[in-house]
Amino acid sequence: MITFDKVTKKFPLGNTALNDVSFEIDDNQFVFLVGQSGAGKTTILKMITQEIKPTSGSIIVDDFDVTDKNFSQKIDLRRKIGIIFQDFKVLSNKNVFENVAVSLKVIGRDQSEIKTEVKRALELVGLSKKEFVFPVQLSAGELQRVAIARAVIGDRNIILADEPTGNLDPKTAWDIMKIFKKLEGKRTIIIATHNTDIVNSFQKRVLVLKEGKIIKDQRKGGYEL
Amino acid sequence: MKEIWTSIKRTPYQSLSAFLILFFTLFLTLILFVSLTFLYGTLNYLETKPQVTVYFQNKTEENQIFKVRDELMSSGKVLNIKYISKNDAFNIYKQLNKDNPLLLEMVSADILPPSLEIYAKKPIYLPEIAEYLKKQGDIDEVQYEKDIIDKLLVLTNTIRMSALIFFSYLILMSIVVLTTMILFKIALKESEIALLKLIGATDFYIRKPYILESLFLGITASTLSFGIFSFIVLYFNSFLQSYFNGITNLSVDIFNYQLTIWPLNYIFFTIVFVSISIFGTVIASVASYIATNKYLRV
Numbered sequence: 019m020i021t022f023d024k025v026t027k028k029f030p031l032g033n034t035a036l037n038d039v040s041f042e043i044d045d046n047q048f049v050f051l052v053g054q055s056g057a058g059k060t061t062i063l064k065m066i067t068q069e070i071k072p073t074s075g076s077i078i079v080d081d082f083d084v085t086d087k088n089f090s091q092k093i094d095l096r097r098k099i100g101i102i103f104q105d106f107k108v109l110s111n112k113n114v115f116e117n118v119a120v121s122l123k124v125i126g127r128d129q130s131e132i133k134t135e136v137k138r139a140l141e142l143v144g145l146s147k148k149e150f151v152f153p154v155q156l157s158a159g160e161l162q163r164v165a166i167a168r169a170v171i172g173d174r175n176i177i178l179a180d181e182p183t184g185n186l187d188p189k190t191a192w193d194i195m196k197i198f199k200k201l202e203g204k205r206t207i208i209i210a211t212h213n214t215d216i217v218n219s220f221q222k223r224v225l226v227l228k229e230g231k232i233i234k235d236q237r238k239g240g241y242e243l
Numbered sequence: 244m245k246e247i248w249t250s251i252k253r254t255p256y257q258s259l260s261a262f263l264i265l266f267f268t269l270f271l272t273l274i275l276f277v278s279l280t281f282l283y284g285t286l287n288y289l290e291t292k293p294q295v296t297v298y299f300q301n302k303t304e305e306n307q308i309f310k311v312r313d314e315l316m317s318s319g320k321v322l323n324i325k326y327i328s329k330n331d332a333f334n335i336y337k338q339l340n341k342d343n344p345l346l347l348e349m350v351s352a353d354i355l356p357p358s359l360e361i362y363a364k365k366p367i368y369l370p371e372i373a374e375y376l377k378k379q380g381d382i383d384e385v386q387y388e389k390d391i392i393d394k395l396l397v398l399t400n401t402i403r404m405s406a407l408i409f410f411s412y413l414i415l416m417s418i419v420v421l422t423t424m425i426l427f428k429i430a431l432k433e434s435e436i437a438l439l440k441l442i443g444a445t446d447f448y449i450r451k452p453y454i455l456e457s458l459f460l461g462i463t464a465s466t467l468s469f470g471i472f473s474f475i476v477l478y479f480n481s482f483l484q485s486y487f488n489g490i491t492n493l494s495v496d497i498f499n500y501q502l503t504i505w506p507l508n509y510i511f512f513t514i515v516f517v518s519i520s521i522f523g524t525v526i527a528s529v530a531s532y533i534a535t536n537k538y539l540r541v
Contacts, residue, residue, distance in 0.1 A: 067441055069441070093443050093444075093445055094443070095443075096440075096441060096442060096443035097442070097443035099442075099443075100442075101441055101442070107434060107438050109435055109438070111253075120439070120442070121442050124439060124442055124443055124444035124445075124448055125443060168442070
């Protein structure tokens with residue numbers, strides 16, 4: 019479960035990214051974060067991963083109180099979270115297999131386990147036949163599939179996706195969303211997006227942000243600003 | 244090893260610069276270290292030579308000489324005293340002039356004075372011992388090598404201080420240059436490091452490849468600098484032998500262990516190699532640690 023309780027984030031120059039935001043996301047829930055650029059979507063995702071700390075309020079992620087001053091389990095927290103970026107962030111000097119495997123290597127899994135799990139993840143995203151291909155030879159859609167495989171592998175039960183279809187054409191974007199659909203109910207998935215069609219067709223929970231505040235929380239909503 | 248080699252190949256100029264600066268530092272350190280060791284060895288050697296020689300008048304009775312010797316021994320400031328009788332002095336004279344019969348004919352034991360060779364426990368006792376001897380009767384001459392030892396002590400201290408300053412500058416310069424080189428390399432992987440941090444990599448996991456590469460460069464540079472230094476020393480071995488002619492042994496104390504540095508030997512070379520390797524790896528590790536720190540704050 020992810021809980022934001024009266025979370026405010028003010029940056030040093032005075033702009034307020036989040037203003038008294040409260041919400042709860044249950045385990046294995048599928049949530050869209052929508053809103054205009056600068057509304058605070060990315061800030062919420064970065065607070066979950068502890069890249070940004072709130073100015074006030076409390077955040078609990080999977081029983082970790084990340085706002086606790088003595089919080090020292092950042093690494094343990096991050097090992098439960100898979101992140102997908104708009105620009106993929108696939109490592110250009112590693113092939114597909116290695117890119118996905120890095121997610122398990124950093125947590126010290128052994129080689130045989132890594133091999134099995136990477137193959138399973140690549141099967142999930144439809145890249146089984148490209149495990150030894152380098153990123154330069156992959157299309158944008160395939161790169162995002164690699165990033166998804168890297169995010170879902172292992173014990174990562176929270177998937178955060180920041181504009182995962184932002185750099186993709188509509189057809190590829192849908193293909194990517196189908197992968198998220200497959201994960202529905204198995205992981206907590208939070209997707210920050212501008213894609214109206216996708217949000218409307220999924221009919222999942224939608225948190226609408228405007229100027230750092232949640233203005234709507236719809237259980238089976240569409241894209242409405 | 245494969246990853247280290249790949250990293251070096253990807254940024255060959257940065258790696259070469261890092262290697263050269265390490266090599267330069269370690270080579271100069273090696274020269275300073277060995278030179279200082281030899282200076283200390285020479286100082287130790289000179290301190291074992293007779294430091295005060297007192298010549299008695301020819302007429303002086305042996306009993307009188309032994310009385311002076313015993314009083315000095317009981318002072319607690321003297322390590323050892325060697326009595327050279329008239330006959331002993333004549334034997335030494337004969338030995339020194341064995342190739343010159345004319346000189347041997349002109350001298351007999353009677354005209355040579357008896358003497359005491361006194362070894363002080365510390366050089367600072369020398370003036371005191373010399374003053375005491377001058378006040379005794381029947382003394383012909385008191386010679387002591389305080390000046391030489393004082394000059395050597397001053398020289399050693401000056402060299403040690405200069406070496407320390409130069410050495411500190413060298414370390415600082417190497418760490419700064421190495422850190423900059425590694426920073427260049429890491430900057431190319433900034434986004435990769437940020438990603439690794441976000442997926443839960445520990446700082447050590449991220450640092451490991453950079454530290455390993457630096458260790459590799461450190462060990463390679465120290466081995467090469469030691470190899471070249473050893474080659475130079477062995478090449479000039481015959482010159483060194485003539486330079487240290489007559490000195491059979493030079494040694495320094497290291498934690499109560501008497502390390503022989505001359506004649507050159509395997510133990511001395513091994514200790515020098517181990518020291519320079521440790522030094523090289525420590526410099527390289529510190530530099531890579533500082534460099535990686537900058538990118539670990541995600």
